[in-house]
Amino acid sequence: MLSGAPITAAPLHLDPAERWDRARLEAFQLAQLRVQLARLARDSAYYAPLFRQLDWNVGELRSLADLSKLPFTTKPDYINTIGPQAPFGKFMTVPQDEVRRMHFSSGTTSAPSPQFWSEHDLDRWAGLYARHARAQDIGRGDIVQCMFSYTWFVGGLGATAGYQRAGAMVIPAGSQDTERQIDTLFTYGSTVLCGTPSFITHLAEEVRKRGRDPATSTVRRIMMGGEPGASIPATRRRIEALWGARAYDAYGCLEFQPIAGDCTAQAGPHLAEDFAYAEVVDAETGAAVADGTPGVLVLTHLDKQAGPLVRWWTGDIVVRDATPCSCGRTHARLTGGVRGRADDMLVVRGVNVFPSAVEELVRATPGLGDEYQLVINASVHDAAGFMKSIHVRVEQIDTSADAARLAAQLVQEIKQRLQVGAHVEVLPQGTLARSTHKAKRVIRE
Known part of the structure; x- marks a missing residue:
């Protein structure tokens, strides 16, 4: 769509920000970045000295492209600020008594590292999750059986808050006890399942082993995240056939919750571009790549308060498409979802x-x-x-x-x-x- 072109009438479930044209969206992103970076230059124990070392100030950010003058922030950068005398590290940018939530990384490749949310951040998180739920026609009248983990992991509580805000009833089922999961969904008539593609598939296998057909259940929507799958056509088709339900992809990570979610068009998860500024760069050179070209997703928080990050190297390979979607949303999509990890x-x-x-x-x-x-x-x-x-x-x-x-x-x-x-x-x-x-x-x- 050409900059400034009118947007056609959108369904009522679209947030106003989801239908801004690119010119308005990018102007908003630039203004938010200037505010955020100025705050980090003042309050961040990590970024303030880095900006001084680079002799960089927010006045140099005249366009979105100017953000590329700053270095990437990587997982090792984050972890290296954490130690016995500094268990919270250097990325918390509000007083500790203003932090309302702390989640941790999985700790599979290093010691678990914390990430933080203020009251504002939790409200934003729930609102964005609810936005994605509404984009998948999930809301009042639905019973959502949430099968993301709730122990330490970031997924379960975020999904619960978002679906509740969208008007659904939520069963915080977690990712264990297959027998009870099956009994619950058939007894209480769960209409929505959310979990990883591997667990959703495993659950269907277990239903069949018990002589029941998952496609005869009340499940009509399935939201999947945590691993690639829901945007892989063959996987989506297989899961939809197993359950007789529409399957949608969602994408987030510990540091950015959530990043993107499918709409009913199933044309690739929509980035939450009013929450995070997204770049796609070459995995080797770090230079920006054109839309339609695979590259590593790099994200910068626009309004995160408790633990904002600048040019966070997600390590996830994606392909971006910034053309408007048939659903009426103008936020860019990740066609094919997350294609894989750069290190995989x-x-x-x-x-x-x-x-x-x-x-x-x-x-x-x-x-x-x-x-x-x-x-x-x-x-x-x-x-x-x-x-x-x-x-x-x-x-x-x-x-x-x-x-x-x-x-x-x-x-x-x-x-x-x-x-x-x-x-x-x-x-x-x-x-x-x-x-x-x-x-x-x-x-x-």
């Missing part, structure tokens, strides 16, 4: 391969189940140590099919679609570990 990208004879691309092919192959693993071991490397192929482990759900034929079919699809060689290991159903949280797809042996 495999380079095979010069070809970039993401787990999500392999997932699309696995789940589009009749006879194969939903679970898969990409195995990195000596067999996939040549004598010089470079990857020459990929090794994929899958499960066979059609016991009447020939396993060798299934393997050959997937090898051929990978070769044709991804342009790399593959070895496919077909295993009996139930062999690969299931996950109730985030599935681990890349296995290093």
Whole structure:
């Protein structure tokens, strides 16, 4: 859409900010950034000395492009400010007695690191989650069974607050106790499920094992996040067929809650561009890439109070599309959702391969189940140590099919679609570990 072009009448569930044209949206972002960066230059124990060291001041921010003059903030930058004498680190920018919530990272690659929310931040978080819920036609009259974890993890409480604000009844079910999950959704008539794609799929398998068809349940909407899947066409189709429900993608991380959410058009999650300024950059050079080109998502808070971040390197590979959506929203979309992690990208004879691309092919192959693993071991490397192929482990759900034929079919699809060689290991159903949280797809042996 051309800058300043009129926006057509939008549905009532759109927030006014969701239909601003690009000129108005970018003017808002620039004004918010100036206020935010001026506050950080004054109040942040991390950014204030960094800005002085760089001899940079907010007056230099004359356009959104000028933000690229500042360095990225990375996870190690954050973690390195935390220690025994400073357990909160240096990124908290309000007095401690104004912090109302603290969540932690998973701690899988380092010690768990905290992130903070003020009263304002919690209100904003709930409002944005409610916005995404309404965009998926979830609200008053719905019963939402929230199967994100509530223990330490950031997802469950945020989803609960957002769905409540959208007018739904919420069951804070968590991500354990499959038997009770099934009993609850059939007893109380849950109309919405939210959780990771792997757990949503696992739950459908368990329903079927108990002689029931998940598609006969009252579930009509499924919101998924925490891992790629809901924006992968084959995964979405399979989950929608299993449950007889529409499936939507949502995206967030500990540091930015939430980042993006699907609308009913299912054309890619919409960024919350009035909450965070988004850049997409080359994973190697850090330079901005054009819309339609894969790159790492980099985010800057526009109005976060308790723990704002500047040019946060998410490590997530995305493709941005800033053209308006058929739903009436003008905020940019992430087509295909999160394609993968920059550190999970495999380079095979010069070809970039993401787990999500392999997932699309696995789940589009009749006879194969939903679970898969990409195995990195000596067999996939040549004598010089470079990857020459990929090794994929899958499960066979059609016991009447020939396993060798299934393997050959997937090898051929990978070769044709991804342009790399593959070895496919077909295993009996139930062999690969299931996950109730985030599935681990890349296995290093």
